[in-house]
Structure formats: structure tokens, C-alpha cells
Amino acid sequence: MKSLIRIYDLATGRADTLIALDRHIEAPNWTPDGDALIVNGDGRLYRVDLNSPALGLIETGFATKINNDHGISPDGSQLVISDSTEDGESAIYTLPASGGQPKRVTPLVPSYWHGWSPDGKTLAYTAKRGASYQIYTCHVAGGDETQITNDFDHCDGPDYTPDGEWIWFNGERDGNVDLWRVRPDGGEAEKMTSGDSVNWFPHPSPDGRNVLYLAYQAGTQGHPGGKDVELRLMPTEGGQSKVLLELYGGQGTINVPCWAPDGSKFAFMSYEAD
Structure with a gap:
């Protein structure tokens, strides 16, 4: 499997390859300073400088089973990871952006991080506390969690x-898997897509105008890798989506926030089978 770290430019419609790697790499974040991407592979976390692209290992202490649900605080000072080293199932941790020993946030497992509130105070994640995975939030320092969805x-x-x-x-x-939006207190849940495609991983753009997401073919179960998928863009207030790109990917392509800080580009992964 060859992994391609790529950047899509909205103005030109071009998707350029930043670096191609002969190993499995997933889920690029774009750092708030605009200088680098954060990715994961083989249970570890890496920084990829845009001016000199190569994998630079980030020290994560005991956490060596990091999955593709990781990110960066709005001010760029902290990283958040989802790691299964301690319990055998994923828990959420934070650590300094430069690397260091992780601090546990969620005592309960499984918990998979996906979003950081713009004010830097709250984490949003998916977690299984009963029969199904629902959306939860908690303070970045930990504490009681709030269940945001309950009937999916x-x-x-x-x-x-x-x-x-x-x-x-x-x-x-x-x-049917569609995109939804909900208020942070769990109110006003609203379905934002319809149709036959199986839609995953919505990422609102920094200017608030659009949402990037991953679309699988009808009938796809879960969010597998190694599939023919589309990256689509839709207005934040709803409406017709636009297909930006068709590619071979799925799991690992845009699992986490991936927009450039100015909203002109986004990073993603595509793959080439051996």
C-alpha cells in the first residue's frame, strides 16, 4: 500500500501530492500556523513540514497505539489523541504540541476524539456507553461528559x-448514513443531506461557508478503507453538494479536521494498492 498525502486547492481545483510513502499513513490535520500537517501511522504520530515534507516522529510517551482520531487545539498549543495502549480500547488524551507525556481526558472507553470547540474549552467525540455509538462532549481537562445525541x-x-x-x-x-448538525447542548438536530450516498466525516470550513465530507457508494457498511469514494463540498446552510474529487481511499482519508487555516485548501489521504 502506498499512501499519498495530498493537498486540494479550492481556487484551482488541483489536488497535488505533497509526499508519497510506502507505508500506511492516515488522517492529516493542518496546524494553525499553516506550516505543517499532523498524521498517524503504525500507532504513532508524525509531523510533516510543508516546506520539507518528511515524517517527523512526535514523542507521545507511553501512547504507542494511536489511531486516526487526533487533532490540534485552536491556539496550536496542544495535541489530542485517541489511543488504546492503557485499556485495549480507545481513550482520549491531550499532550503538548511539541510532544510529551499524554494526560488522560476520558476515563471511559471506547472514546474517539473528533472536534475541538473554537474557544478551546470543549472536546467533541464519539463514544459507546450502551448499545450504540453516540456524540458526547466534555471539558478539555476532563470531568463529566455530556451526551449530545441519543436516538441514532x-x-x-x-x-x-x-x-x-x-x-x-x-x-x-x-x-441510511447522512450528515447532521446539532446545537452543542443537543438541541435542534437537523438532517443536512439526503440521497443514496453513505456520508461521513463532515468538516466545516474556517470561513463558515461550506462543509467538506467523504461520500461512499450506496450500500457501504461502516467507513472502510480501500474503496472508491468522493470528496464533496456543500453549503453550510444546506443545499446541493459538489463533487470535488474521486479517489481510492475512505478510512484515513479525512477522518479529522483537515482545512488550512485560511480555508483556501485542505489536506487528505489517497492510496494506491500494491
Whole structure:
């Protein structure tokens, strides 16, 4: 498997390859200073400088089973990871942006991080506390968690709008996976997509105008890798989506927030089978 770290430019419609790697790499974040991407692979976290692209290992202490649900605080001072080293199932931790020993946030597992509120105070994540995965939030320092959804068969991928007024996520009901948005207190849940595609991982743009997401073909179960998928863009207030790119990917392509700080570009992964 070859992993391609790529950057899509909205103005030109071009998707350029930053670096191609002969190993499995997933889920690029774009740092708030605009200088680098953060990715994961083989249970570790890496920094990729845009001016000199190569994998630079980030020290994460005992956490060596990091999955592709990781991110960066709005001020760029902290990283957040989802790691299963301690319990065998994913828990959420924070650590300094330069690397260091992780501090546990969620005592309960499984918990998978996906969004950081614009004010830097709250984390949004998907977690299984009963029969199904729902959306939860908690303070970045830990403490009691708040359940935001409760009547879906499965939820994933929560990400905040830049004004903090909404949390977008993908929610499954009766076998249909659509994009939804909900207020941070759990109110006013609104379905934002329809149709046959299986829609995952919505990411509102920094200017608040659009939402980037991953679309699988009808009938896809879960969010597998190694599939023919589309990256789509839709207006934040709803409406017709636009297909930006068709690619081979899925799991690992845009699991986490991936927009450049100025909103002109976004990072993503595509793959080439051996």
C-alpha cells in the first residue's frame, strides 16, 4: 500500500501530492500556523513540514497505539489523541504540541476524539456507553461528559462550526448514513443531506461557508478503507453538494479536521494498492 498525502486547492481545483510513502499513513490535520500537517501511522504520530515534507516522529510517551482520531487545539498549543495502549480500547488524551507525556481526558472507553470547540474549552467525540455509538462532549481537562445525541443507530465524526454554534456529525438511522448538525447542548438536530450516498466525516470550513465530507457508494457498511469514494463540498446552510474529487481511499482519508487555516485548501489521504 502506498499512501499519498495530498493537498486540494479550492481556487484551482488541483489536488497535488505533497509526499508519497510506502507505508500506511492516515488522517492529516493542518496546524494553525499553516506550516505543517499532523498524521498517524503504525500507532504513532508524525509531523510533516510543508516546506520539507518528511515524517517527523512526535514523542507521545507511553501512547504507542494511536489511531486516526487526533487533532490540534485552536491556539496550536496542544495535541489530542485517541489511543488504546492503557485499556485495549480507545481513550482520549491531550499532550503538548511539541510532544510529551499524554494526560488522560476520558476515563471511559471506547472514546474517539473528533472536534475541538473554537474557544478551546470543549472536546467533541464519539463514544459507546450502551448499545450504540453516540456524540458526547466534555471539558478539555476532563470531568463529566455530556451526551449530545441519543436516538441514532450510530454516530461519528463530530466537528464544530467556526462560530461554535453547531456540531456537525454523521448519523445513521434505518441503514441510511447522512450528515447532521446539532446545537452543542443537543438541541435542534437537523438532517443536512439526503440521497443514496453513505456520508461521513463532515468538516466545516474556517470561513463558515461550506462543509467538506467523504461520500461512499450506496450500500457501504461502516467507513472502510480501500474503496472508491468522493470528496464533496456543500453549503453550510444546506443545499446541493459538489463533487470535488474521486479517489481510492475512505478510512484515513479525512477522518479529522483537515482545512488550512485560511480555508483556501485542505489536506487528505489517497492510496494506491500494491
